[in-house]
Amino acid sequence: MHPRDQTIFALSSGRLPSAIAIVRVSGPMAEQVVSGLAGKTPAPRMATRALLHDQNGQPIDDAVVLWFPGPASATGEDVAEFHVHGGRAVLATLFGAIAAFKNVRPAEPGEFTRRAFENGKLDLTEAEGLDDLIHADTDRQRRQALRQLKGLLGDRARDWRERAIAASALIEAGIDFSDEGDVPAELIAPALDRIRSLHAEIQGVLAAQGQGERLRDGVVVAISGPPNVGKSTLINQLARREVAIVSPHAGTTRDVIEVQLDLDGYPVTVIDTAGIRETEDPVEQEGVRRARARAAEADLVLWLADNADARVGHEGTTPVWLVHNKIDLGRPLAEPGAGVPEFSISAVRGDGIPELIASLVGFAHDYFGASEGGLIMRVRQRELLQQTADALSRSVDVVGQGEELAAEELRSAALSLGRLLGRVDVEDILDVIFREFCVGK
Ligand SMILES: Nc1nc2c(ncn2[C@@H]2O[C@H](COP(=O)(O)OP(=O)(O)OP(=O)(O)O)[C@@H](O)[C@H]2O)c(=O)[nH]1
Ligand SMILES: [K+]
Numbered sequence: 081m082h083p084r085d086q087t088i089f090a091l092s093s094g095r096l097p098s099a100i101a102i103v104r105v106s107g108p109m110a111e112q113v114v115s116g117l118a119g120k121t122p123a124p125r126m127a128t129r130a131l132l133h134d135q136n137g138q139p140i141d142d143a144v145v146l147w148f149p150g151p152a153s154a155t156g157e158d159v160a161e162f163h164v165h166g167g168r169a170v171l172a173t174l175f176g177a178i179a180a181f182k183n184v185r186p187a188e189p190g191e192f193t194r195r196a197f198e199n200g201k202l203d204l205t206e207a208e209g210l211d212d213l214i215h216a217d218t219d220r221q222r223r224q225a226l227r228q229l230k231g232l233l234g235d236r237a238r239d240w241r242e243r244a245i246a247a248s249a250l251i252e253a254g255i256d257f258s259d260e261g262d263v264p265a266e267l268i269a270p271a272l273d274r275i276r277s278l279h280a281e282i283q284g285v286l287a288a289q290g291q292g293e294r295l296r297d298g299v300v301v302a303i304s305g306p307p308n309v310g311k312s313t314l315i316n317q318l319a320r321r322e323v324a325i326v327s328p329h330a331g332t333t334r335d336v337i338e339v340q341l342d343l344d345g346y347p348v349t350v351i352d353t354a355g356i357r358e359t360e361d362p363v364e365q366e367g368v369r370r371a372r373a374r375a376a377e378a379d380l381v382l383w384l385a386d387n388a389d390a391r392v393g394h395e396g397t398t399p400v401w402l403v404h405n406k407i408d409l410g411r412p413l414a415e416p417g418a419g420v421p422e423f424s425i426s427a428v429r430g431d432g433i434p435e436l437i438a439s440l441v442g443f444a445h446d447y448f449g450a451s452e453g454g455l456i457m458r459v460r461q462r463e464l465l466q467q468t469a470d471a472l473s474r475s476v477d478v479v480g481q482g483e484e485l486a487a488e489e490l491r492s493a494a495l496s497l498g499r500l501l502g503r504v505d506v507e508d509i510l511d512v513i514f515r516e517f518c519v520g521k
């Protein structure tokens with residue numbers, strides 16, 4: 081039997097133990113499984129209480145079961161749901177009882193969503209939105225993913241695809257009409273107008289690119305500076321917990337320590353690193369190397385200084401803010417850097433921290449863009465849209481050399497948009513995309 085025709089099951093709720101755990105079953109055997117374990121098939125879409133029994137009549141758990149006959153289900157197939165108590169032994173027994181049915185097996189990551197996709201319940205951009213929604217940590221990420229899940233990009237791509245196909249039909253009609261020789265200009269001109277406006281629209285979406293992808297990835301802020309200036313104290317202050325070891329010993333931090341912050345809905349990763357200095361200690365040397373590398377990749381560097389001798393030691397193109405720490409000690413401040421924003425804080429006492437956080441929110445706001453965010457969330461989507469735009473602009477360029485060439489480019493544009501929606505992709509590409517999803521989804 082093809083794996084796709086088998087019935088799959090998985091834990092669809094979070095980590096065990098938990099108050100309630102939800103196990104989903106999807107496929108042709110779903111009804112047999114639910115009626116076998118619950119003693120009867122529940123009324124469709126009605127939460128029904130049932131004492132579950134395994135094949136030997138041994139009780140498993142007092143549960144709530146749901147029965148969604150296909151195709152009006154999440155996957156488009158017959159689906160059963162078991163809401164049980166979330167103990168590890170309960171789940172182990174339930175899994176054993178479900179797997180004992182013929183042609184029933186554990187689901188691969190993303191397999192429920194893949195079946196929904198294959199049954200036309202959602203397109204590929206919507207499936208990606210669903211995956212992002214599950215992984216959204218902040219409110220802005222959630223809103224963006226929900227827009228994608230609701231088909232914001234998918235609907236546009238479907239419209240663009242139809243228009244590319246219509247333009248190509250116009251040109252092909254002209255080719256048939258002309259028999260041989262040139263296609264009359266009055267047939268070509270309206271097609272070209274349509275292609276140009278389509279191209280402009282897609283270019284507009286590509287130009288706003290980055291925002292959605294950035295929102296997905298978050299912004300990275302690296303705390304850097306000499307040893308002992310209070311970098312770890314600052315990250316603890318920002319995280320409001322003891323994520324990093326603080327000590328008066330210079331060279332305490334060696335590993336890169338990361339915390340995820342939700343700053344006004346923006347996802348911000350702050351990293352604490354080893355103090356930058358020349359050292360003989362090979363372990364600290366490695367820490368310094370990592371610190372420099374991570375600061376170079378960051379989107380913003382907070383350079384900490386605790387006295388007048390400090391100089392901003394970060395090189396490269398990353399924006400740097402100079403943060404004077406330990407102002408509670410009343411030492412003279414470091415010379416201001418050339419036009420870099422400056423802050424004065426006491427990481428221990430908390431002075432100046434609200435102002436620093438407010439400025440970080442402002443930075444994130446500029447970084448992610450003030451608008452709701454772009455339509456494009458992933459490299460895959462951006463590449464296919466870029467290919468579409470390129471093919472459209474080539475079709476305009478080559479029309480003088482032959483209408484067939486232009487029609488060919490338009491077909492290629494429609495193909496890229498079809499890929500974006502997942503309509504024309506081959507198995508192995510879909511495999512790669514869905515593997516990234518979590519099990520039970
Ligand atoms: N008075 C005062 N002391 C501070 C402040 N911030 C940090 N310190 C102290 O400075 C010392 C070093 O702090 P850390 O946070 O470990 O400094 P670090 O930059 O992470 O040090 P390394 O990881 O070794 O590079 C500790 O004794 C802290 O208590 C501050 O705002 N005021
Ligand atoms: K230290």
Ligand SMILES: [Mg+2]
Binds near residue numbers: 312313325
């Ligand atoms: Mg440290």
